[in-house]
Amino acid sequence: MSPFINKFSTQHYDLAATLSSGQAFRWRAQGDAWIGVIAGRWVRLRCEDDGVLAETAEPITDWNWLTHYLQLQLDLPSVLASFPDDAPMRSAVAVCRGLRLLRQDPWECLASFILSSTKQIVQIQQIIALLCERYGELVAIPTGEPPAHAFPSAARLAAITEKELRDCKMGFRAPYLLATARMVAEGRIDLERLRGLGVAEAREALIGLPGVGRKIADCVLLFAYGFQAAFPVDVWVMKALRELYFPRRRPTPKRLQKFTETYFGSHAGYAQQYLFHYMRKHVPSATPIPAQLKRKNAHPRRSSGNRPTEPFSYAN
DNA sequence: CTCCAGGCGCCTT
C-alpha cells in the first residue's frame, strides 16, 4: 500500500456510476476501488461512508488536479434541484443518486469521443487502453501495481501514422483522430482558449475538427469544459426523450433540440447524464433504435416492465 | 451466419 493517501469529505458521490458511465474510459475496477490516471498521475479511489479516499504513487502537496477532476466541491443537491420536476427526472434522480459529471482534460476527452462513434463502451475502453499502452508515457506507480500510462499527447499522436492508429483497432476513426491530433499539435485550434468562449462559439470551434459533429462536440463541452448547456443527444438519450417526453409523436430534430435547450434548466447537461445512465441501467434489454420507428403509423411500443410512470407527454 | 454498437462525412433528393 502506498503511503500517499488523502481523504476528501463529501456526500452523494457514487464513484462506480460516475467512472463507468461512459464519460471517461480509462478507469479500471479493482475490488471496490478504481484505478486510473489523471493529469499524468496514477491514482486509486475508493468510496467511504462520508467521502472519497484517494491514494497516489507519489507525495502530493496540491490535490487540486483531483478535486477538480472529481468536482468534489460541487453542491450536487442544488444541481439536482434545478432539474425539471417531472416523473422521469424524479425516477432518474432516485436511481442515479451520486452520479457526477467529471471535469476532464479537453484533449483526452476530445480524442476519446472521436473514437467513440458507433462503438460500445467496452470497445471504446479497449481501443483507448491500446492507444495509451503504445503511445502514452509511463507514469509512476506504487510497487506491485501493473504499469500505467498517461493519455498520449496530441503531439505524440500527430507524429505517428494512420496505420499505427488503425492497429489500435480504431478502424475508420483513425484518420479523424490523426487529423485532429495534427490540428491541435500545430496550434490550429487552441483547446485552452475554448474555456473562455460561450458555449455556442466553443461548439462551433469543436465541430470544425475532423470527426467531430454535434454529438461529440457536446460530449467534450460537457465532460471537459463543464458547459452545463451542452446536451449530447445520442441514441440512448434520443430513446429516453422520445419515450418519456414525446410518446405519441415524432418530434422533428429542430423541435427536439429546442426542447433540450429550454426544458431541462440551468444544468441541462447534468440532467442529460442522469437520463442516459437511467436508460442504460434500467432498460438494459431495450435497443436504442427500435425497428418500430421505421414502421408507419406505429404506436411507440412500451417496453414491458420497469417504466416507473405511465407515458405522458411533458412537451408542451 | 447476421445484426449492430453513445456518429460523421459525403452523396443524393
Added chain:
DNA sequence: AAGGCGCATGGA
C-alpha cells in the same frame, strides 16, 4: 435541409 449509406471492428 433532410435522408441514406459507407466506414472497421468485434461481440451477441
